[in-house]
Amino acid sequence: MGIKGLTKLIGDNAPRAIKQQDAKALFGRKVAIDASMCIYQLLVAVRMGADNLTNEDGMVTSHLNGLFYRTIRLIELGIKPIFVFDGKPPSMKGGELAKRAEAKKAAEEAAKKAEEDGNLELAEKFARRVNRITPEMMAACKTLVRAMGVPAVEAPCEAEAQCAELVKHGLAYATVSEDMDSLTFGTNKLVRQLWSGVSASAQKKGHTPTEFSLDVLLEDLDLKMHEFVDLCILCGCDYVDGIKGVGVVKALSLMREHKDLAKAVEALKRLDRYEVPDPYPVDALREMFFKPEITAAKDVSLKWGKPDEAAIKKLMVEDNQFDETKIANGIKRLLLARKTSNQVRVDSFFKPKSAPNAGALAAKRKAAALAAKSKGKKRRSPGLSKGKIMKKGKLGNK
DNA sequence: ACTCTGACTCAAGACGAT
DNA sequence: GTAATTGAGTCAGAGT
DNA sequence: ATCGTCC
Numbered sequence: 001m002g003i004k005g006l007t008k009l010i011g012d013n014a015p016r017a018i019k020q021q022d023a024k025a026l027f028g029r030k031v032a033i034d035a036s037m038c039i040y041q042l043l044v045a046v047r048m049g050a051d052n053l054t055n056e057d058g059m060v061t062s063h064l065n066g067l068f069y070r071t072i073r074l075i076e077l078g079i080k081p082i083f084v085f086d087g088k089p090p091s092m093k094g095g096e097l098a099k100r101a102e103a104k105k106a107a108e109e110a111a112k113k114a115e116e117d118g119n120l121e122l123a124e125k126f127a128r129r130v131n132r133i134t135p136e137m138m139a140a141c142k143t144l145v146r147a148m149g150v151p152a153v154e155a156p157c158e159a160e161a162q163c164a165e166l167v168k169h170g171l172a173y174a175t176v177s178e179d180m181d182s183l184t185f186g187t188n189k190l191v192r193q194l195w196s197g198v199s200a201s202a203q204k205k206g207h208t209p210t211e212f213s214l215d216v217l218l219e220d221l222d223l224k225m226h227e228f229v230d231l232c233i234l235c236g237c238d239y240v241d242g243i244k245g246v247g248v249v250k251a252l253s254l255m256r257e258h259k260d261l262a263k264a265v266e267a268l269k270r271l272d273r274y275e276v277p278d279p280y281p282v283d284a285l286r287e288m289f290f291k292p293e294i295t296a297a298k299d300v301s302l303k304w305g306k307p308d309e310a311a312i313k314k315l316m317v318e319d320n321q322f323d324e325t326k327i328a329n330g331i332k333r334l335l336l337a338r339k340t341s342n343q344v345r346v347d348s349f350f351k352p353k354s355a356p357n358a359g360a361l362a363a364k365r366k367a368a369a370l371a372a373k374s375k376g377k378k379r380r381s382p383g384l385s386k387g388k389i390m391k392k393g394k395l396g397n398k
Numbered sequence: 399a400c401t402c403t404g405a406c407t408c409a410a411g412a413c414g415a416t
Numbered sequence: 417g418t419a420a421t422t423g424a425g426t427c428a429g430a431g432t
Numbered sequence: 433a434t435c436g437t438c439c
Contacts, residue, residue: 002422002423004423005402005403007423007424008424040421041410041422042412044409044410044411044420044422045411045412046410046411048439050418051418051439052439053438053439055439056439060439061438062438065411065439066411069412069413070411070412073412178422178423179422179423180423199411199412200412202412245402245403245404246403247404248403249401249402249403250403320439321439322438322439
């Protein structure tokens with residue numbers, strides 16, 4: 001998972017590195033999208049009651065629905081998406097990954113046992129708990145985006161790292177993900193919450209696409225890249241636990257003081273107040289970020305082509321029972337969008353119609369944060385009078 | 399007093415009809 | 417009766 | 433704008 005509190009740290013110490021802006025700002029740009037994150041979001045959110053949408057074989061299709069419309073919207077906005085898919089999980093993922101695996105294994109075993117007992121219903125329920133993106137789902141997503149004329153890149157390992165590689169070599173302008181780890185992998189631009197600015201329905205949820213700039217961030221935090229990576233490791237990442245009592249702020253001051261993860265860790269060990277994870281393989285940890293397993297940019301070819309109408313229909317309508325007219329409409333939009341976005345690109349003095357107030361927004365937000373900080377306790381006492389008291393829904397018994 | 403961490407809680411997509 | 421992951425926001429309290 | 437449906 002990302003580094004906890006890193007966003008706030010950047011907001012407080014390097015606000016120039018954060019820009020809130022309309023999705024239109026990405027017009028004409030290529031963006032490398034962390035497909036797994038995108039798919040996972042859709043899986044979690046798109047449900048009918050307790051269940052995901054499924055095709056007639058019971059295979060989940062929630063992600064396809066979302067992916068289809070999101071891709072159309074991006075093209076309509078003149079953004080060129082590249083979907084980057086995860087490969088194998090990295091060898092070194094420690095605690096977190098193991099924990100997740102345990103939980104899933106437990107569910108799987110329960111399912112198996114129930115099946116042996118002949119309780120098929122129960123077996124099914126447990127099976128459903130194993131909420132994971134299957135290879136089949138990944139494959140369907142790749143088929144879909146490719147049929148839509150959008151490139152799908154298969155990363156050998158982590159998509160984040162592959163996205164960063166594409167950005168570093170100019171094959172994409174930014175990485176699109178929610179995970180701040182992208183910056184640690186060295187992507188110069190990271191766009192979060194892009195989807196909030198892409199679909200009309202999401203727009204007013206208070207979220208705005210937000211662009212992080214690594215170069216500005218390093219400059220304003222006064223860190224070299226390797227020091228920033230050290231900082232992230234020190235805070236705890238996917239590959240090693242954090243150190244109890246050390247959060248982003250302390251980690252930053254440690255890095256400023258020692259300029260080196262190994263030295264910072266040594267310093268912490270000397271104070272016996274801290275429990276440093278026992279194997280703390282500094283070099284191996286750094287390598288996870290500096291030499292991740294990726295396909296070199298020069299070996300990646302990206303092509304944005306014409307949508308393959310028949311292929312889209314086969315996947316969505318025939319294989320997954322999506323409504324034919326809806327899909328046909330989507331394809332129409334897609335074809336139209338390609339045409340217009342090409343036109344617009346030629347007359348590039350087309351005016352963006354809504355004034356981007358992003359800067360003002362950010363400033364406002366910052367001001368509010370500062371105000372809250374300085375006032376602090378003042379608002380505490382009267383504040384609770386608001387009608388905000390909600391009944392906790394937990395009616396324990398029935 | 400103030401700063402920081404960590405435990406807790408919350409919500410999560412996109413569309414179109416009304 | 418039905419899940420489970422993630423980041424953001426809040427709050428209490430440990431540590432300085 | 434809100435809400436129910438999408439598969």
